[in-house]
Amino acid sequence: MKLISLYRVELRRLLLSKGVWLVAVLSLCAPLLGYSLYPSIWMESMTGDYIGNPVLAGTTVGAVFWAVLAMKESNRVYRNNTSVLTDAIASPLSLSTARVIAMMTISMLVTCVCSVIYLPYTMVKMEYLFQADFYFANFLVFMLPTWWISILLAESFYQLSSRMEIAVILYILLVCLSLMGVTSSGYFEKWINPMVIAFSDGFVTWWPLRMGLYTRVTWLCIAIGAWCISLLAIRKYQKGLLLSVGIGLKKVSVLVGAIVFVVLGVLLWVKQPFIDHGPDEWILEDEMVWSSGTISEAHYTIETHPRTGTITAKAEYEVKRPYDGEAELLLNPGYDIKSITYDGEEIAFWTSDEHVDGHRATYFEVPGGSKNGGKLLTVEYSGFPTLAKVMAWFSVQDVVDEEYILLGGETLFPMTEYYSIGKSFLEITIPDDLTPYLDHVPMTEYLDNQDGTRTWSSECSVYVRDFSAAKYEMATFMAGDTEVKFSYSEVYHDAVEEIGAVQAVKDVLEYCTAHYGKYDWIDKNSLILLQKGAIVTGGYAHKGVSTWFESVLSPSTLADAEKGASATDVFIHEMVHQWWGDLGLQCEDDGLWSCEGLTVYTTYRIAKERYGELYAKQYYVDQWQAAVDAQNRNFYNRHPEYFELLPETYQARIRMTNEGTNKYMRMPLVILKAQELVGGEDAMDEILREMYACRSHYGFNYGYEAFSYDDFLKFCGLTKEELNLD
Amino acid sequence: MIKIFGYELKRILKSWLFLAMLIANGVFAWFVLATEIVMGIAYTAPFSVWSYCTYIGKTMLIAVITVLLMLAGYYGKKQKQVEILTLATPITPAQQLILRTAVLSVCFFLLYIEAAVLAAVFYSSLFQYTSFGAYVMPSVLLVVPCFLFATGLGHILGRVHQSLVYLLLAILFIVGLGSITNAFDLFGVGYFSTYPLTLPVDSSGEALYVMDGAWVAARLVYLVIGVLLFIVNVRIKYKPTRA
Numbered sequence: 012m013k014l015i016s017l018y019r020v021e022l023r024r025l026l027l028s029k030g031v032w033l034v035a036v037l038s039l040c041a042p043l044l045g046y047s048l049y050p051s052i053w054m055e056s057m058t059g060d061y062i063g064n065p066v067l068a069g070t071t072v073g074a075v076f077w078a079v080l081a082m083k084e085s086n087r088v089y090r091n092n093t094s095v096l097t098d099a100i101a102s103p104l105s106l107s108t109a110r111v112i113a114m115m116t117i118s119m120l121v122t123c124v125c126s127v128i129y130l131p132y133t134m135v136k137m138e139y140l141f142q143a144d145f146y147f148a149n150f151l152v153f154m155l156p157t158w159w160i161s162i163l164l165a166e167s168f169y170q171l172s173s174r175m176e177i178a179v180i181l182y183i184l185l186v187c188l189s190l191m192g193v194t195s196s197g198y199f200e201k202w203i204n205p206m207v208i209a210f211s212d213g214f215v216t217w218w219p220l221r222m223g224l225y226t227r228v229t230w231l232c233i234a235i236g237a238w239c240i241s242l243l244a245i246r247k248y249q250k251g252l253l254l255s256v257g258i259g260l261k262k263v264s265v266l267v268g269a270i271v272f273v274v275l276g277v278l279l280w281v282k283q284p285f286i287d288h289g290p291d292e293w294i295l296e297d298e299m300v301w302s303s304g305t306i307s308e309a310h311y312t313i314e315t316h317p318r319t320g321t322i323t324a325k326a327e328y329e330v331k332r333p334y335d336g337e338a339e340l341l342l343n344p345g346y347d348i349k350s351i352t353y354d355g356e357e358i359a360f361w362t363s364d365e366h367v368d369g370h371r372a373t374y375f376e377v378p379g380g381s382k383n384g385g386k387l388l389t390v391e392y393s394g395f396p397t398l399a400k401v402m403a404w405f406s407v408q409d410v411v412d413e414e415y416i417l418l419g420g421e422t423l424f425p426m427t428e429y430y431s432i433g434k435s436f437l438e439i440t441i442p443d444d445l446t447p448y449l450d451h452v453p454m455t456e457y458l459d460n461q462d463g464t465r466t467w468s469s470e471c472s473v474y475v476r477d478f479s480a481a482k483y484e485m486a487t488f489m490a491g492d493t494e495v496k497f498s499y500s501e502v503y504h505d506a507v508e509e510i511g512a513v514q515a516v517k518d519v520l521e522y523c524t525a526h527y528g529k530y531d532w533i534d535k536n537s538l539i540l541l542q543k544g545a546i547v548t549g550g551y552a553h554k555g556v557s558t559w560f561e562s563v564l565s566p567s568t569l570a571d572a573e574k575g576a577s578a579t580d581v582f583i584h585e586m587v588h589q590w591w592g593d594l595g596l597q598c599e600d601d602g603l604w605s606c607e608g609l610t611v612y613t614t615y616r617i618a619k620e621r622y623g624e625l626y627a628k629q630y631y632v633d634q635w636q637a638a639v640d641a642q643n644r645n646f647y648n649r650h651p652e653y654f655e656l657l658p659e660t661y662q663a664r665i666r667m668t669n670e671g672t673n674k675y676m677r678m679p680l681v682i683l684k685a686q687e688l689v690g691g692e693d694a695m696d697e698i699l700r701e702m703y704a705c706r707s708h709y710g711f712n713y714g715y716e717a718f719s720y721d722d723f724l725k726f727c728g729l730t731k732e733e734l735n736l737d
Numbered sequence: 738m739i740k741i742f743g744y745e746l747k748r749i750l751k752s753w754l755f756l757a758m759l760i761a762n763g764v765f766a767w768f769v770l771a772t773e774i775v776m777g778i779a780y781t782a783p784f785s786v787w788s789y790c791t792y793i794g795k796t797m798l799i800a801v802i803t804v805l806l807m808l809a810g811y812y813g814k815k816q817k818q819v820e821i822l823t824l825a826t827p828i829t830p831a832q833q834l835i836l837r838t839a840v841l842s843v844c845f846f847l848l849y850i851e852a853a854v855l856a857a858v859f860y861s862s863l864f865q866y867t868s869f870g871a872y873v874m875p876s877v878l879l880v881v882p883c884f885l886f887a888t889g890l891g892h893i894l895g896r897v898h899q900s901l902v903y904l905l906l907a908i909l910f911i912v913g914l915g916s917i918t919n920a921f922d923l924f925g926v927g928y929f930s931t932y933p934l935t936l937p938v939d940s941s942g943e944a945l946y947v948m949d950g951a952w953v954a955a956r957l958v959y960l961v962i963g964v965l966l967f968i969v970n971v972r973i974k975y976k977p978t979r980a
Contacts, residue, residue: 646777649942653782656864661775 042069054209074161170241213500214544236273289366304334345397369399597710604720608678885963
């Protein structure tokens with residue numbers, strides 16, 4: 012029988028099999044695990060929660076189901092002792108091929124059905140953040156190829172071993188390798204559970220998907236190669252493994268296919284362009300370099316290519332005094348230096364193979380040394396920015412995409428300790444619909460190239476920590492005597508309008524400034540409040556600039572009733588954290604006392620001022636009281652002896668609920684009680700003002716202990732007993 | 738009669754539907770215990786009568802669904818095809834109905850026992866709690882009227898058309914989700930999880946169990962309606978229909 016006829020027969024047979032339908036239904040249910048039980052994405056975002064997690068859970072769990080089916084189907088003819096008959100009709104090689112292709116066809120149909128089934132729920136939950144192309148791409152990039160890989164590997168293991176139990180053990184071992192990882196940077200080892208750190212809602216980048224696709228293609232090549240090898244091992248003439256392989260080697264086309272795909276897979280793995288090939292840990296260089304070379308001015312001209320994710324760039328240095336001997340330039344390992352010229356003449360350079368902490372060294376020597384100064388040193392480089400291996404587990408940094416660009420440090424221009432640099436200037440060409448921020452400050456000067464790009468220019472520091480460009484919108488307004496530039500992704504335009512975010516920011520700034528003191532990061536009556544994407548870890552604040560996370564405006568955050576009565580109140584809560592939080596007064600977190608208590612209390616006070624006492628009582632004080640009452644009535648809080656009997660999982664759940672109630676409900680009530688005892692709102696405001704004024708004496712950022720509950724009691728002149736709610 | 742009961746029971750207990758529902762009931766019961774009941778219902782202990790009855794109410798939904806699915810089978814096409822043979826036997830239609838209801842009650846009871854045993858294992862292993870005597874009376878009042886009402890109504894509707902039994906199943910499923918919180922809550926899930934909140938608490942803060950008069954009356958109403966429906970089913974002359 013021809014392969015196509017066999018394929019049709021196999022497809023029909025499989026579609027009539029109850030086992031296939033069971034696997035299909037189970038695979039369709041598997042994404043449900045991603046919503047709560049099996050979340051894969053580290054950073055919280057709506058796209059991660061409602062697209063990434065379900066798809067990745069479905070990918071992993073579904074892959075196991077398809078593998079079980081593949082092994083069961085391979086074993087079927089042997090189990091039923093019908094192999095003699097089937098072998099007489101068609102060769103086992105053709106049968107295996109037809110069966111695998113038929114299973115891959117069905118898994119493809121199931122993927123399509125799966126994407127359609129979860130579509131309405133995802134759309135409803137994600138609201139305006141939903142992007143259809145991104146949604147479907149996740150299924151096609153992660154789910155389908157992984158299921159195929161799983162089918163091929165399971166089939167291979169069975170063909171190689173001809174024993175169900177051995178095939179299962181081999182498969183489990185490979186799954187364990189993927190789930191646990193052998194090396195700490197085993198991004199590519201994760202064949203069944205693709206690793207995605209973050210998906211951003213407002214600062215969408217497709218690079219996590221592109222990286223995912225690359226790993227899928229790599230593993231698909233390896234799996235096809237392994238499957239081709241297993242075809243050679245199909246038992247023939249009642250022979251064992253080795254003799255069967257010997258006979259199978261006569262099938263030259265299969266042998267060539269096996270070699271080609273395995274080699275291709277290994278090459279793709281080894282030569283992957285996304286993560287550098289440096290060590291897994293930071294290598295801190297303790298050797299100090301004397302910057303004896305001097306550069307009066309540095310000009311960096313960078314052109315971004317969002318379609319390919321690459322840059323081409325030129326660094327020009329006006330060298331006043333060259334360094335004597337071999338100097339070092341550090342660049343991102345993904346970049347290649349095309350040429351280094353001095354005064355128009357090409358000079359020799361060599362690049363190290365070693366990647367350290369996300370950069371690679373290139374060495375060059377100016378002819379004539381320090382006596383040959385006053386000329387122009389030019390470095391031309393280009394390439395695709397790679398992620399430092401040491402950072403691969405933390406975040407996706409340094410991307411050049413059509414809607415989002417993030418570059419910094421050695422991914423922008425070369426760094427050197429051998430030269431001290433006077434002034435630096437940056438010229439960067441990016442798509443014209445993106446707004447650039449250089450070290451969190453908006454760039455203002457640009458030249459429209461009339462080709463869909465703009466070249467932005469600005470003076471910059473010697474080390475640019477962060478260049479980001481996205482589709483930002485900016486609202487400029489006055490809050491008191493401070494000009495505020497409130498920047499957010501244009502995706503949140505409607506949300507900002509709906510919750511009156513601009514007015515809320517104004518209210519928060521005015522209220523907190525009037526009651527607690529001027530915000531630290533305001534510089535010369537100016538403040539930039541810049542929203543950052545979920546893929547960026549950590550916050551940032553400096554004179555005149557403060558960042559805030561995109562999750563602040565996501566529908567799930569705005570619906571969090573613990574933080575405020577309405578979406579606007581939740582937003583206010585998050586903004587108040589600029590005073591009570593890492594960027595203001597850093598509070599100790601002891602499970603009851605933390606920055607949350609002060610923030611919720613302040614949010615309540617702002618709500619009282621905005622909407623009146625009745626509203627504040629109904630939606631804040633009464634809610635706090637109800638939650639505290641519920642906590643007091645909880646069986647395990649009343650009976651700690653039974654709490655001790657519970658398994659750790661339940662204890663952790665209760666502790667977590669209690670902690671939430673303590674921080675967000677009980678502590679605001681405690682502060683409210685303190686307010687009564689110290690003499691009312693004005694007296695409390697004065698205390699909080701004093702606390703805020705002392706912020707430089709507290710907090711890890713300043714090298715001190717954080718502000719504790721005992722400190723709060725001292726400021727209030729109260730004791731713990733006096734503030735006891737029970 | 739007893740022999741036929743034995744055959745019918747054996748047939749039903751060996752059916753895939755019952756075995757599947759037995760497994761589903763067990764998994765669901767353990768899930769409810771491990772996720773909800775373990776935390777205690779309405780601030781009471783996980784092993785309080787309130788928590789236990791909420792748990793039984795939830796699992797009873799599966800039991801009622803199982804019984805109605807089996808009952809629907811009695812009014813299905815296959816059964817109608819063999820009706821001509823069964824009618825030729827000395828067993829009257831009324832006896833047959835009693836017999837079938839008895840078989841269904843055994844199935845229902847087995848499902849309840851399964852849930853109760855799981856709860857006993859859960860309580861004793863986790864909390865070393867073994868005073869199960871307090872559960873008997875509320876459980877009887879919860880389970881028996883529920884069974885009689887559901888099967889009585891199911892038989893009546895099944896006689897009209899098999900699909901009406903499925904409709905009843907869907908309605909009871911919605912009712913079982915616990916949106917009704919007053920004494921007339923058939924499965925008691927809503928009632929047992931809200932009523933304790935209205936009660937005074939003892940010195941340790943626990944709402945003690947009291948047999949609410951309105952609830953007992955409501956159970957008796959369901960019981961009487963169930964019995965009446967059963968009597969009506971027995972009394973109505975059976976008219977065989979074409980398959």
